[in-house]
Amino acid sequence: MTLIEQYSSCGLNNVSNAIRLEAGVQWSEVYLWLSKFNLVAIGGASGTVSAVGGYLQGGGHGPLSRWKGLAVDQVLEYDVITADGQRQTVNACQNRDLFWALSGGGGGTYAIVLSAVASNETRYEKLIESFVEILPTVADAGWSGYFDIVDMTLRVLFHVPNGDWAALNATLNQFGASNIDLDFTITNSFVVPSFYYYFALMLEPNNPTGYNLLVSSRLIPESIIRSKPSQVAKAFVQAKGQSTTGSNLRGSFVAGGQVSNTTNRNNSVNPGWRTALLQMICMQSWLDTISKAEQEYLATQVLLRGEMLDTVLP
Numbered sequence: 001m002t003l004i005e006q007y008s009s010c011g012l013n014n015v016s017n018a019i020r021l022e023a024g025v026q027w028s029e030v031y032l033w034l035s036k037f038n039l040v041a042i043g044g045a046s047g048t049v050s051a052v053g054g055y056l057q058g059g060g061h062g063p064l065s066r067w068k069g070l071a072v073d074q075v076l077e078y079d080v081i082t083a084d085g086q087r088q089t090v091n092a093c094q095n096r097d098l099f100w101a102l103s104g105g106g107g108g109t110y111a112i113v114l115s116a117v118a119s120n121e122t123r124y125e126k127l128i129e130s131f132v133e134i135l136p137t138v139a140d141a142g143w144s145g146y147f148d149i150v151d152m153t154l155r156v157l158f159h160v161p162n163g164d165w166a167a168l169n170a171t172l173n174q175f176g177a178s179n180i181d182l183d184f185t186i187t188n189s190f191v192v193p194s195f196y197y198y199f200a201l202m203l204e205p206n207n208p209t210g211y212n213l214l215v216s217s218r219l220i221p222e223s224i225i226r227s228k229p230s231q232v233a234k235a236f237v238q239a240k241g242q243s244t245t246g247s248n249l250r251g252s253f254v255a256g257g258q259v260s261n262t263t264n265r266n267n268s269v270n271p272g273w274r275t276a277l278l279q280m281i282c283m284q285s286w287l288d289t290i291s292k293a294e295q296e297y298l299a300t301q302v303l304l305r306g307e308m309l310d311t312v313l314p
């Protein structure tokens with residue numbers, strides 16, 4: 001059993017905490033091992049059933065499958081030996097027909113599975129999903145702000161001019177209630193005397209200029225955030241930043257509200273702003289010392305992360 005902190009393959013980048021399970025491992029062993037990392041897997045109810053054998057290849061239902069789908073829905077890759085004796089990597093890009101067949105078609109039928117890699121982002125994804133779910137409430141209450149999705153963290157800075165404290169606390173409580181296993185007993189909310197005070201204290205220090213940054217961005221429509229929060233959260237988690245590589249996914253919660261009001265506003269601004277709630281920015285910093293090839297690689301990555309956000313766009 002191996003924890004892969006950042007899994008990248010087959011167009012998927014930055015999948016956090018994927019797990020590789022070798023053939024022969026049983027669910028009781030997997031659950032115990034994952035509990036040390038405060039993680040769970042979508043597995044069976046019986047501890048003695050083998051994780052990647054007949055269980056997985058048959059689909060695999062379990063106590064958490066109504067929450068995240070079947071065990072096989074979490075699989076990113078198999079390492080197999082086919083009947084001709086060839087060792088093959090099987091995923092949605094390589095040997096796609098075998099990937100489809102192994103994922104539910106039954107054990108002992110298509111190949112000998114040596115190991116399988118499964119996505120295990122459940123807890124973090126749930127956090128991001130409940131965050132996306134409160135955005136409409138927050139928007140209706142007149143808030144704006146910025147947030148960063150990096151590694152396994154979510155940093156949020158909200159502000160509301162002349163705000164309603166009761167509404168603020170109710171929303172924070174709702175968010176806390178959706179994440180009772182996280183500690184939200186200390187919330188940091190305060191009143192500042194002026195916009196300039198807030199800008200100087202909170203915004204300016206967090207928006208440095210004068211360094212190399214590659215960006216790609218997408219405007220995310222408010223209707224999509226309201227109607228498909230879990231797909232939006234999935235895309236955000238996929239496109240999130242990685243501190244080790246200097247990337248970030250910045251959410252600018254600066255649209256909606258009066259930005260959507262087009263009355264008597266006839267101008268050339270991108271019409272996407274009028275229906276958006278968020279501008280999501282994939283950021284990638286780079287150093288002058290890296291080679292041209294490395295710069296080009298980072299540029300490709302930042303564009304790919306932007307394309308991951310396209311999956312939720314109409």
Ligand SMILES: Cc1cc2nc3c(=O)[nH]c(=O)nc-3n(C[C@H](O)[C@H](O)[C@H](O)COP(=O)(O)OP(=O)(O)OC[C@H]3O[C@@H](n4cnc5c(N)ncnc54)[C@H](O)[C@@H]3O)c2cc1C
Nearest residue numbers: 023044045046049050053054055060061107108111112113
């Ligand atoms: C007590 C009990 C509880 C169960 N609970 C659940 C449950 O909660 N959810 C659920 O979905 N199912 C459950 N099942 C059903 C279980 O998923 C199936 O019986 C499954 O086939 C068991 O797979 P295994 O690899 O452990 O068993 P095995 O009998 O060893 O294998 C079953 C088949 O898969 C093949 N196979 C095994 N390993 C591999 C491999 N590495 N590569 C290719 N083929 C392989 C074997 O050749 C055989 O044909 C349960 C079964 C039992 C007995």
